[in-house]
Amino acid sequence: MTRTVPDVDALDLRHAPGDGPVAFGGVLGPRQLLAAYRRGLFPLPAADEYAAAYNEALHGDAVEAGEVALLPGGADPYALAWWSPDPRPVLRPGAVRLPRRLARRLRGAVEWWTTADRAFDAVLTACAEGRQPAWLTEELRAVLIELHGLGAAHSVEVWEGEGEDEELIGGVFGVAVGPALSLDSMFHRRPDAARIAVADLGARFGAAGGRLLDAQWDGPYVRSLGAEPTERARYLAELAGPPAAGTLPDGRLPAARLV
Known part of the structure; x- marks a missing residue:
């Protein structure tokens, strides 16, 4: 029935x-x-x-x-x-893994910077490009943009270069509820730029008092970032905990600080 x-x-x-x-x-x-x-x-x-x-x-x-x-x-x-997948892959804000080769790259001549909530619309557009199934519909994007205006949806952007040569090369966006922030989608235009975006989002959300990042779908990539499969019942119990107390820091910061 x-x-x-x-x-x-x-x-x-x-x-x-x-x-x-x-x-x-x-x-x-x-x-x-x-x-x-x-x-x-x-x-x-x-x-x-x-x-x-x-x-x-x-x-x-x-x-x-x-x-x-x-x-x-x-x-x-x-x-x-x-x-509502079960199990649910969960990352802790300060425990996003970055490979050693990326650390060497960022300590070299590469100039990568991160911001938060500076280019939310551009991150949505990049995340939707070429994706199948095309779940990030215009209707959903409009709602997410409205939530962003209300301070509930966030993005992190990764930039290469400065000034007129600045280019958006990676990003991630998600929705913050209680102690959690979702990793709805991410993109990269340089190798590992999406990893930097997730690590930066974790650092910023942790600074705001957040306690977990919800990767939603389990798989090798999110496992490589440090996600651990968590029983849905446990995830829901954590989700019902006290909310993050602060606001997401939005300053322009060097990506090299994350390694």
Whole structure:
């Protein structure tokens, strides 16, 4: 029997799938998105009607059986999926790993700098370029930009050079809720620039009192950064802890300080 819940706060994740969507439907808005992140969920919008139809073909039986919930709102529930993987890869802000070769590079002649929240829109655009599936839709980007204006979504940028020669070569963005900041997506235009962005975000968020970075999807790359798979129940318990007390430092800093 189809199981409909009024909103993300009503979702019971104790028995929800850990390797597939836990719900479909609902609407994307700043309030709804923040509520989802506080509950340990994140959205994967379908890029178009064909992607929504694929969601229905793949998960429709689970929805009909009540194994995956439906949220009210939206013309096509399968156009918006909500995920909460189990286990969840988690990094501690001060424990992001950087390889020795990168440390040697940064101590050499390379001039890399980092900033926070200076070019949020540009980071979103770069993260969306060429990505499949194309989950970073225009609708989701608009909501994230609104959250950025409210101080809830953040970016870190990595720059090469100075002045007129300055070039954006890497970055990461995510949403801060409670003691956690998500690593929604990252990009690089130079080798290891995304690693620097994550390490810098961890350093800045740690300075603001944050305690964990949520890498969302497990895999070799996030493991190489130092992410540790964490049972969803433990992750949710940490997420319910005291929030970060400070604000994210936003100054321009040398990347070499991270190694």
